[in-house]
Amino acid sequence: MGGHRTIVDIGLPKESLIFAANGYSTQSFEARKSAYGEVKQLVKERGLGHLIHLHHAALSNMTGTTQIYDADDSSSLLESAIQHKAEKKKFDASARTMESVPLHQLDTYVTSAVGMKIDTQGVEPEIFMGAERLLTSCAGAPLVIFMEHCSRLRPIPDLLRGVHILRGLGYTCYRTDNKDETILLETATKFCSDLVCMRV
Numbered sequence: 001m002g003g004h005r006t007i008v009d010i011g012l013p014k015e016s017l018i019f020a021a022n023g024y025s026t027q028s029f030e031a032r033k034s035a036y037g038e039v040k041q042l043v044k045e046r047g048l049g050h051l052i053h054l055h056h057a058a059l060s061n062m063t064g065t066t067q068i069y070d071a072d073d074s075s076s077l078l079e080s081a082i083q084h085k086a087e088k089k090k091f092d093a094s095a096r097t098m099e100s101v102p103l104h105q106l107d108t109y110v111t112s113a114v115g116m117k118i119d120t121q122g123v124e125p126e127i128f129m130g131a132e133r134l135l136t137s138c139a140g141a142p143l144v145i146f147m148e149h150c151s152r153l154r155p156i157p158d159l160l161r162g163v164h165i166l167r168g169l170g171y172t173c174y175r176t177d178n179k180d181e182t183i184l185l186e187t188a189t190k191f192c193s194d195l196v197c198m199r200v
Contacts, residue, residue: 005025006026008026008110009028009029010029010120011029011117012119013026016028016039016048020046021046028053029054029057029109031057031075031101036056058102060077066101068101069097071091076122076153080153081122081154087121105130107130110131110134111134112141116147118146122150122153125158125161141169145171147197148193149193150192151191152190172198172200173197175191175193175195176195
């Protein structure tokens, strides 16, 4: 269920191979069946199954079953995330496939971690809401969260909910171009940037 050497890897979790090669245990999540199978095979080939705990599931603040829009590495639970030209092209290439996937809350799987990588094409706010216990744990909350936020995936106010949730839990978020989160929150009209959120 996690620990001081655990990293949570959400969304096409190939980085888990790097984390595990450096001695970290991972709780890794991929919703698309084909991508899950691809990562599972890589884990097996490299003999890392004792460190990488791979789950075929989508994460949110709800449980049950949902649909994912298959757009290769741009796949998302959100229709808005596959409307931009680049994502729409990938969705069209998949014959506009929608796949039924299990939906879970992160708190079901992980109680503590040292870090989190999250790349879910706009669903980050809902995932944070389903990870309240993990994110508020006094001793076991992730110290660093790395994620992508992009205004082409969903409206900026929706995206910024994720940042506001983390701020309320004691995290400070920075764009990787070194601009402070206050610039992001107060002046952004559109943006696409990786964010690093730290709990200090």
